[in-house]
Amino acid sequence: xxxxxxxxxxxxxxxxxxxxxxxxxxxxxxxxxxxxxxxxxxxxxxxxxxxxxxxxxxxxxxxxxxxxxxxxxxxxxxxxxxxxxxxxxxxxxxxxxxxxxxxxxxxxxxxxxxxxxxxxxxxxxxxxxxxxxxxxxxxxxxxxxxxxxxxxxxxxxxxxxxxxxxxxxxxxxxxxxxxxxxxxxxxxxxxxxxxxxxxxxxxxxxxxxxxxxxxxxxxxxxxxxxxxxxxxxxxxxxxxxxxxxxxxxxxxxxxxxxxxxxxxxxxxxxxxxxxxxxxxxxxxxxxxxxxxxxxxxxxxxxxxxxxxxxxxxxxxxxxxxxxxxxxxxxxxxxxxxxxxxxxxxxxxxxxxxxxxxxxxxxxxxxxxxxxxxxxxxxxxxxxxxxxx
Numbered sequence: 001x002x003x004x005x006x007x008x009x010x011x012x013x014x015x016x017x018x019x020x021x022x023x024x025x026x027x028x029x030x031x032x033x034x035x036x037x038x039x040x041x042x043x044x045x046x047x048x049x050x051x052x053x054x055x056x057x058x059x060x061x062x063x064x065x066x067x068x069x070x071x072x073x074x075x076x077x078x079x080x081x082x083x084x085x086x087x088x089x090x091x092x093x094x095x096x097x098x099x100x101x102x103x104x105x106x107x108x109x110x111x112x113x114x115x116x117x118x119x120x121x122x123x124x125x126x127x128x129x130x131x132x133x134x135x136x137x138x139x140x141x142x143x144x145x146x147x148x149x150x151x152x153x154x155x156x157x158x159x160x161x162x163x164x165x166x167x168x169x170x171x172x173x174x175x176x177x178x179x180x181x182x183x184x185x186x187x188x189x190x191x192x193x194x195x196x197x198x199x200x201x202x203x204x205x206x207x208x209x210x211x212x213x214x215x216x217x218x219x220x221x222x223x224x225x226x227x228x229x230x231x232x233x234x235x236x237x238x239x240x241x242x243x244x245x246x247x248x249x250x251x252x253x254x255x256x257x258x259x260x261x262x263x264x265x266x267x268x269x270x271x272x273x274x275x276x277x278x279x280x281x282x283x284x285x286x287x288x289x290x291x292x293x294x295x296x297x298x299x300x301x302x303x304x305x306x307x308x309x310x311x312x313x314x315x316x317x318x319x320x321x322x323x324x325x326x327x328x329x330x331x332x333x334x335x336x337x338x339x340x341x342x343x344x345x346x347x348x349x350x351x352x353x354x355x356x357x358x359x360x361x362x363x364x365x366x367x368x369x370x371x372x373x374x375x376x377x378x379x380x381x382x383x384x385x386x387x388x
Contacts, residue, residue, distance in 0.1 A: 004032045008089060010109055011100030012036035013044045015205055016123045016149065019267045020098050021052060023274055026283070028052075035089040039105070040064055046071035053077075056092070058085045060105065087112045096274070098149070099124045102207055103330050104323075104372050107131055111365060117142035121273040123149040125224045130323035131368045132227035147273040148228055152221050154269035155247035155260035156229055163252065168231055172249040173221055174241040175300065176200060178213040181242060185304055191343045193336060200242070210333045214346055215300065219311020220329075223322050226315055233315050238308065240298045245287065263287050306347045314354060319361040320371035321354065327372040328353035331379035341386045349386070353378045 007024065011017045017036075024031045033054040038045040040061040046068055049057035058080045059068045065081035072079050080088070083105075090097065090112035096119045099110040106124035111131070113120045115138050122128065127135055139146045148154050152173045160168070179198055180188050197209040211217035218238055226233045239249075247269075249259040262268045265284035274280065302309045307329075314325040332346040341349070353375050362368045 002030070004030055005095040006032045006034045006093075007096050007098070008035040008037075008092060008094035008113070009033070009098040009100065010037045010086070010090070010106060010113075011039075011098070011102065011123070012048055013038040013041045014100055014102065016100035016266060016270065017098065019270050020100070020274070021048065023267060023271055023280070023282070024052070026281070034092050034094040037086055037089060037101070037109075039101070042068035043071055046075075046077075049077045050075045056080060056089060058089050060086060060101075083108065091116060094118060096121065098270075099127065100149075102126075102205065104130055104327060104369070107365060107368065111135060111138055114138040114144045114146065115142050117144050119145040119147060119276075121147045121149045121270070123270075125150060125220050126326050128224040128227045129220050129326050130372065131362065131365060132223070132322070134362065134365060134368065136227055146228070147276055148224075149266075149269050149273050150221060150224070151262075151264075151266065151269050152248045153225060153228055154272055155262075156225065156250055158260045158272065159248070159250035159258040160229070163250070163258075165229065165231060167252050168229075168235075169251045169253045169255070170235045170237060171225060171229055171231065172237045172239050172251070173218060173225060174239050174244070174246050174248055175215060175218040176212065176244045177240045177242055177298075177300075178215060180213055181240065183304075185344065188304070189342060189344050193339065196336075196343060206337060207330070207333055210336060210346070211329070213343070214307045215305040216307035216311065216329050216347070216350075218300075219307050220326065222308075222311055223315040233312060238300050240300050242296055243292060243294075245289075245292060245295055261287055261289075306351065310347065310351055310354060320359045320368065321357065323362070323368050323371045324357045324359075324375040325350060325354055327375035328379040331376050332383065335383040335386075341383050345383075345386050349379055349382045352382055 033052045035056040036054045037058040042064045056078045062082040069079040086109045090109040097113040098121045100123040110127040196213040244264040246259045251257040263285045267284045271282040314321040328350045332349040335341045
C-alpha cells in the first residue's frame with residue numbers, strides 16, 4: 001500500500017487553500033494533513049483542521065489564538081499562533097507544501113519550506129516578486145522542487161515539459177484584461193471596489209481581483225516568471241486574451257508555439273502540482289471549444305494600465321525594487337478597498353513610491369522585509385494625502 005503524502009497548506013481558508021482541500025478531500029486516503037494555517041479566521045480554520053484531521057492548525061493573528069484553541073479543544077489538533085509558528089509549521093518536513101498566503105506575510109514561511117528540500121507548490125507570487133533571488137537560491141541549495149500554481153506559470157511549466165530553456169525563443173503570459181479592459185481612464189476614475197472585484201472569468205479574493213483590474217497582477221507575474229524561467233524579461237511578453245482559455249504560451253527557436261488551454265478553474269493547475277509528475281482527476285469543467293467558438297487577442301495598453309510598465313521597470317532594475325513595488329501596491333489596494341483613494345490612485349501611488357526609493361540589493365530576507373517596511377510607510381503617507 002502506498003504511504004500517504006504529508007501535506008501542509010498555508011492559507012487554508014483562502015480560495016487556493018479551499019481548492020486544494022477540495023482535491024485532497026476527493027482522495028483522502030492518499031494524503032495526511034500535517035498543518036493548516038490561516039490569517040485571522042480561527043473558527044473556519046478549526047473546522048477545516050478537524051474535518052481533514054490535521055496535526056496542527058496555526059493562526060497568524062496572535063490575538064485570535066484563544067478562539068482557535070477553544071474551537072479545537074478535545075479534537076486532538078494542536079493549536080499555535082503568530083509568525084514564528086508559521087515558520088515552525090513550514091519546518092515540519094511535509095512532503096508537499098502549498099504556499100498560498102497572500103502578500104509578503106508569506107515570505108518567511110515559504111523560504112522555510114524551500115529550505116526543507118521537499119516539494120513546494122507556489123501560489124504566493126509575492127515571495128518570488130519580493131525575494132526571488134533568495135527563494136531560488138534556497139531551492140537550489142536544498143534541492144527543493146518548486147512547482148508554480150498560478151495558472152499562467154503552471155501553463156508555462158507544462159509547455160516546457162520535454163523542452164529545454166536554451167531552446168526557448170520567448171514566453172507569452174496571457175491576461176484576461178480584467179473587468180475594465182475596454183474602459184477609458186476617465187471611466188476608470190469613477191469605478192468602485194464592488195465593480196473592481198467582479199472579475200469576468202475567475203473567482204478570486206478581493207486583493208488579487210483588484211490587482212487583475214489594474215493589471216498589476218500580470219506585472220507581478222512577469223517578475224515571477226523571470227525567476228522561474230530565466231530567459232530574460234525582454235523575452236517575456238504579455239498578451240490580452242479575454243476568454244482566459246489559453247493560460248500562457250512558449251515559443252521555441254524553431255517558431256513552434258505550445259499553449260496550455262483549460263477552463264478558468266484553479267483546481268486544474270493545483271491538481272497538476274499536487275499529482276506531479278503524474279496526473280490526477282479534476283472536477284473542473286472540461287473545455288468545450290465549440291461552445292466558446294472564438295478566441296480573441298490584443299496587445300496590452302500600458303497607458304491605461306501603467307502597472308504593467310511599472311512592474312517591468314521594477315523587474316529590470318532588480319534589487320529591492322520589486323519588493324518596493326509589491327509593498328506599495330498592497331497598501332494602495334487596501335486603501336482603495338476601504339474607499340480612501342480612487343482606483344487610478346493605486347498605480348499613481350506605486351509609481352511615486354518606486355521612483356523615490358534608493359536602497360541596497362537584499363542579501364538576506366531581513367533586507368527584503370526592511371525595504372518592504374519602508375515602502376509601506378511611504379505608501380501609507382501618500383494614501384493619507386489623497387482624497388478619493
